[in-house]
Amino acid sequence: QKEVEQNSGPLSVPEGAIASLNCTYSDRGSQSFFWYRQYSGKSPELIMFIYSNGDKEDGRFTAQLNKASQYVSLLIRDSQPSDSATYLCAVNGGYGQNFVFGPGTRLSVLP
Amino acid sequence: DAGVTQSPTHLIKTRGQQVTLRCSPKSGHDTVSWYQQALGQGPQFIFQYYEEEERQRGNFPDRFSGHQFPNYSSELNVNALLLGDSALYLCASSFLGQMNTEAFFGQGTRLTVV
Numbered sequence: 614q615k616e617v618e619q620n621s622g623p624l625s626v627p628e629g630a631i632a633s634l635n636c637t638y639s640d641r642g643s644q645s646f647f648w649y650r651q652y653s654g655k656s657p658e659l660i661m662f663i664y665s666n667g668d669k670e671d672g673r674f675t676a677q678l679n680k681a682s683q684y685v686s687l688l689i690r691d692s693q694p695s696d697s698a699t700y701l702c703a704v705n706g707g708y709g710q711n712f713v714f715g716p717g718t719r720l721s722v723l724p
Numbered sequence: 725d726a727g728v729t730q731s732p733t734h735l736i737k738t739r740g741q742q743v744t745l746r747c748s749p750k751s752g753h754d755t756v757s758w759y760q761q762a763l764g765q766g767p768q769f770i771f772q773y774y775e776e777e778e779r780q781r782g783n784f785p786d787r788f789s790g791h792q793f794p795n796y797s798s799e800l801n802v803n804a805l806l807l808g809d810s811a812l813y814l815c816a817s818s819f820l821g822q823m824n825t826e827a828f829f830g831q832g833t834r835l836t837v838v
Contacts, residue, residue, distance in 0.1 A: 656814055656832040701766055711757055711780050712827055714766035
């Protein structure tokens, strides 16, 4: 059974701070790693993805991947109240394999 | 470029009834996957369709069935609805031939079974 784990939160950070979201996965064969943001009542929207070990930056977002530790994280710099949402970690085995999602971490950015 | 579209957006059904949900994938995508998301949980994989066939299936009963049409659009059918089937149903489209493929979601269908 492939599993993805996340702290459910809520994670509360003040506006302007760095929010750190973590995710671990069980399948060592996983190839692709994705972070989705989901506002209440809405569908998930893709924030960014990472395939290789190390860091990948996109604007205020940085994804970090450590395949040896089976760990992926998302850093959000200069957090804004509009970043308040649930963040879903998803893992994929490549070539059209289905996505396995974690339960999501609820982030609250306080003004 | 239209993204993934789903219909209807909301649906209320009675226990025991049958429901059909529809999805049109993003232009250029050939694979459609369906997910069920209960309140407060992450999406759970139901099944995936490619070339009009079910390619992968998650741990869902046979009451859940689907179909993919030649234009890549897809339907999800649920028979003998249970109260526990109430959830947000998400359709995601992707391109199978790409090693690291991204999935884009439609806006979802909120199904309430009463």
